[in-house]
Amino acid sequence: MRDFHLPGRSGSYAANGMCATSHPLAARTAIDMLERGGNAMDAAIAGAVLLGICEPQMTGIGGDCFALFTTPGDPTIRALNGSGRAPAAASAEALRAAGHATVPLHSAHAVTIPCAIDAFCRLSADHGRLGLDAVLAPAIRYAEEGVPVAPRVAFDWPIAGKALQGHGITHFSRAGAPLKTGDIFRAPGQAEVLRRIAKHGRAAFYEGEVAEDMLAALRVLGGTHEAADFAAAESDYTDPVSGDYKTATLVEHPPNGQGATAILLLNILSHFDIKAMAPGSAARIHIEAEATKLAYDARNRFIADPDHTSRLDHMLSMETAARLAALIDPRRAMPAAAPLAEAVHRDTVYITVVDRDRMAVSFIYSIFHGFGSGIASEKFGILLQNRGAGFTLAAGHPNELAPGKRPMHTIIPGMLAEGGRVTLPFGVMGGAYQPAGHARLVSNIVDFGMDVQAAIDAPRAFADPAGGLKLERGHAPDVAQALADMGHEVIIPEVPLGGAQAIRIHDSGVLEGGSDARKDGCALGY
Numbered sequence: 001m002r003d004f005h006l007p008g009r010s011g012s013y014a015a016n017g018m019c020a021t022s023h024p025l026a027a028r029t030a031i032d033m034l035e036r037g038g039n040a041m042d043a044a045i046a047g048a049v050l051l052g053i054c055e056p057q058m059t060g061i062g063g064d065c066f067a068l069f070t071t072p073g074d075p076t077i078r079a080l081n082g083s084g085r086a087p088a089a090a091s092a093e094a095l096r097a098a099g100h101a102t103v104p105l106h107s108a109h110a111v112t113i114p115c116a117i118d119a120f121c122r123l124s125a126d127h128g129r130l131g132l133d134a135v136l137a138p139a140i141r142y143a144e145e146g147v148p149v150a151p152r153v154a155f156d157w158p159i160a161g162k163a164l165q166g167h168g169i170t171h172f173s174r175a176g177a178p179l180k181t182g183d184i185f186r187a188p189g190q191a192e193v194l195r196r197i198a199k200h201g202r203a204a205f206y207e208g209e210v211a212e213d214m215l216a217a218l219r220v221l222g223g224t225h226e227a228a229d230f231a232a233a234e235s236d237y238t239d240p241v242s243g244d245y246k247t248a249t250l251v252e253h254p255p256n257g258q259g260a261t262a263i264l265l266l267n268i269l270s271h272f273d274i275k276a277m278a279p280g281s282a283a284r285i286h287i288e289a290e291a292t293k294l295a296y297d298a299r300n301r302f303i304a305d306p307d308h309t310s311r312l313d314h315m316l317s318m319e320t321a322a323r324l325a326a327l328i329d330p331r332r333a334m335p336a337a338a339p340l341a342e343a344v345h346r347d348t349v350y351i352t353v354v355d356r357d358r359m360a361v362s363f364i365y366s367i368f369h370g371f372g373s374g375i376a377s378e379k380f381g382i383l384l385q386n387r388g389a390g391f392t393l394a395a396g397h398p399n400e401l402a403p404g405k406r407p408m409h410t411i412i413p414g415m416l417a418e419g420g421r422v423t424l425p426f427g428v429m430g431g432a433y434q435p436a437g438h439a440r441l442v443s444n445i446v447d448f449g450m451d452v453q454a455a456i457d458a459p460r461a462f463a464d465p466a467g468g469l470k471l472e473r474g475h476a477p478d479v480a481q482a483l484a485d486m487g488h489e490v491i492i493p494e495v496p497l498g499g500a501q502a503i504r505i506h507d508s509g510v511l512e513g514g515s516d517a518r519k520d521g522c523a524l525g526y
Helices: 024-035 040-054 092-097 116-127 132-145 151-163 167-172 188-200 208-219 227-231 259-269 282-302 312-316 318-325 431-446 452-457 477-485
Strands: 012-014 018-021 064-071 074-082 236-238 241-245 248-252 349-354 360-366 414-418 421-428 461-463 469-471 500-505 511-515 522-525
Touching: 012 018, 012 522, 018 024, 018 040, 018 500, 018 511, 024 040, 024 132, 024 349, 024 522, 040 064, 040 116, 040 132, 040 188, 040 349, 040 360, 064 116, 074 116, 074 414, 074 421, 116 132, 132 188, 208 227, 241 259, 241 312, 241 431, 248 259, 248 431, 259 282, 259 312, 259 318, 259 431, 282 312, 282 318, 282 431, 282 461, 282 469, 282 477, 312 318, 349 421, 349 500, 360 414, 360 421, 414 431, 421 431, 431 452, 431 461, 431 500, 452 500, 452 511, 469 477
Parallel strands: none
Antiparallel strands: 012 511, 018 349, 018 522, 064 074, 064 360, 074 236, 241 248, 248 414, 349 360, 414 421, 421 500, 461 469, 500 511, 511 522
16 A cells, blocks of 8 residues: 555546546546447547547557457457558668668658558447447547647647648647647547548548548658558457466567567566565666666567568577576676667557456557657648658568568557456557566566556666666665666656556456556546
8 A cells, every 4th residue: 555645646446447548538538438338449449539639749540559458258368450551662772772771750751551540440340339420529529629738748749849840830739839738739620530430431531532631741742652552551450479477477469569578578587586676676677677678689680560570489488588587697787789770769648448348458559759750631630650660771671661561569558367367458658668668567566566556656767779777766866876886877867758557457346547647647437
């Protein structure tokens, strides 16, 4: 139990249903869906689409998503890949010939075909109850009427807004100035797009006037995208990957997501007595940092489009983890793994919902960098993701840019299973930090018995592949010094490390939700 003398928040408890996400309006919308007779899928989609209006710097209908979910009465965890592909005319060779070492971050070449809308439509049809018209109605209303800008969104806007260009500036700023806390953000063009999708389905987005609006924005900037690329966009069901950590099983979305990295990280940590270390100690942070370096090095080598990821079994084998664990010196830091040549991002949005029938949904949705590519369509103001910057231009690499290929994705939904049933749908945002965040959250719960909110609130550290050991300010000064003495380059980041949302499904059936104070959101139940 937390110390009630100190600032903080308790977890939320409910019996009938719960949502945890990063904005209160989205959480409330999800609960409204459940109270109207919808299920967890209806609620998750409704909340997720609204997050694109509440947190436009993080996500939107021009982005991608991944989902893990269960269905009532069935403990099987299913996965849906809602990530888009490079256009058919994409060419790594052409970009190399033009002098590029990486895919230009805010160019049309970085824009892969957004696939979230196809995923929403598919999941709603296959697993929802209420239908798209009901599920999209709240986001349509808020996009039309406007949403007050929340403090964390306002904190991000000035930096993320530097990416905006052309029509992106028109739709996502006030004459070039960032919106501030309490300002009203409206997206009437997106409201119209959502109305059309509610009435006509995915074709309203991927064909006709809306698709042509997006294509026009890309063509003027030299994009190779064609109408056929948008028409062909398709999400697909796939099988999760998983790994055991002591009494629990971590379930992740398979490549092209980076979830396998979290499993490998925990496999490495299983060779150390983490439980014997203090939760916030330098010893624990050091071991996690070293394991992170090794796990991320493997990620950089192996994870790519599913059709190009060939050594996943090797990456997830306990033999591989044992060999990597043997490389760790408990007293001395090793050099960082070589960073990815391709761009990695900082943040995204996540929503999890559990309903009365204990259907659980773990859903993550993103436009990659802050405000994505910065490119928005003229008429409807659809901000396009820059997921193509997640490709490498290194010839022959599994993650090399190629026509119709999916890039390596940083966003990962997670689920924890214990005793043959799902006990914790969760997500930890923060770009490259996400696998380390998943491993830390699982360890907080499994090794230290923390409740959900405490596991989320605990200070974080991250051996960033881009350089240095990022240490949030919540750690004691002597911890920072001890880590520096071990050879770590300790960095206090300006921005906290990600955000997390989770729902614990207790044996009694009671739901316990936790929501990260690093964001603006909450966990709500009914």
